[in-house]
Amino acid sequence: GIQVEQSPPDLILQEGANSTLRCNFSDSVNNLQWFHQNPWGQLINLFYIPSGTKQNGRLSATTVATERYSLLYISSSQTTDSGVYFCAVRNDYAGGTSYGKLTFGQGTILTVHP
């Protein structure tokens, strides 16, 4: 099945710093999402971005589907940004057991200190 690799695995920042999280995937995708899992375990949908660029406040994301990667940018980080950031992809082109399956990366653990 499709492989999803996220980097870095851990990131520690001071409040106000900027950061870039990366997601590489091994095959074509028809769905890519970025999620934030907060310390209470909730999975918050940040972006649905199978291609192109989107921005939402201090967050933005870019997916270059032809080169099989996506980037999540966090600017002016705040302590509430702490948590785990997941990239998840779906590849229905492969068929079989891959159909309908959203495959998650292992996540980037972000800690923002005041």
Add this chain to the structure above:
Amino acid sequence: DSGVTQTPKHLITATGQRVTLRCSPRSGDLSVYWYQQSLDQGLQFLIQYYNGEERAKGNILERFSAQQFPDLHSELNLSSLELGDSALYFCASSPQWVNYGYTFGSGTRLTVV
């Protein structure tokens, strides 16, 4: 509030028991997905239903089963529970079964003792 409702939020039960987790999808969403998040396995896809029919199956154990009812809510049944089944179980929904973003519920934290 994401619009996807999962109940209960927490569940503590003994080994060998059976539990049922419930999910109500966002209004208008026809697809429901179940995921398991454990510390050692990350987020794993279990099963997908679309408009009442099973559409895709992932790493779901034979002791686990699910269904989607005519009102589109879904239930995940876990039986003969083992300590290793302790995890966070998420339900997600999407409008159709391809090319749409998923919205996740807040999860059910299951602890098997």
